[in-house]
Amino acid sequence: MITVSTDGSCLRNPGGAIGWAWANHDGSSASGGHASGTNQVAELMAVLEAIRSHPGDEPLVIQADSQYAIKCSSEWVHSWKRKGWRTAAGGPVQNLALIQSIDAAIAQRPGGVSFVWVRGHRGDEFNERADELAGIAARSVRDDAPARATAAEPDVLF
Template identity: 40%
Template structure:
């Protein structure tokens, strides 16, 4: 089984933001992070999950994703995102990322576990450090989906 730990951060909402991801498969551990000059916390939480899943090249392996984002976990576990998809994400923020998420999600056997943020969970704390450091990096690129305004209804 693969474990993916994720977190997103923004310095202001919107503001500079970043995500942090830890991938763990047995003894193997990989960290991923990136930042953007203007984005939102929810976009970074969701993008962390997407990037983690996109890093897995073998489909069908059981994956557990640990996230402190109720926005992401509830949207998937309560199946809201599938209703949003049927309506073309009309009136929903982050439709670009939700569509990207669903494309990669369909290739994997994914289970979500919500963890309380900033509560001492070691991997969640590390992902937060990665996300914040990425958000504070110089010369951040644009989050095109956010800055275009096209995918940020509501």
């Protein structure tokens, strides 16, 4: 089993620089950022990049402090698909392209993907590492320095 912690950062929500990161519990990690986004986009980017960066048959467990990212990726997505990508109230799903990319990445991965919520900023070593990397990436983008990115950027951000 592969266990990865993810996190996102937005320096001014909404519209500020964002950073995303994943930290594998084996010590490897990746992060990146974009000039503008939201907390939710950053959290979803972290999940997407974690899945894309860990292909294969081995089960993947994603630990995240974002209940939004977890529920979008593992719960709400099923009813949204049944309803033609509409919410229960009939409105459009926010961050649709990212959520569809996550859904496709999970479907294409031979090994299962599961999610575990962890309380953020409570001393969990890997959650803290992902938080640190996401913040560094967001600040790098804000400061016009190239953000460290070791995982592929998605074709569609939002």
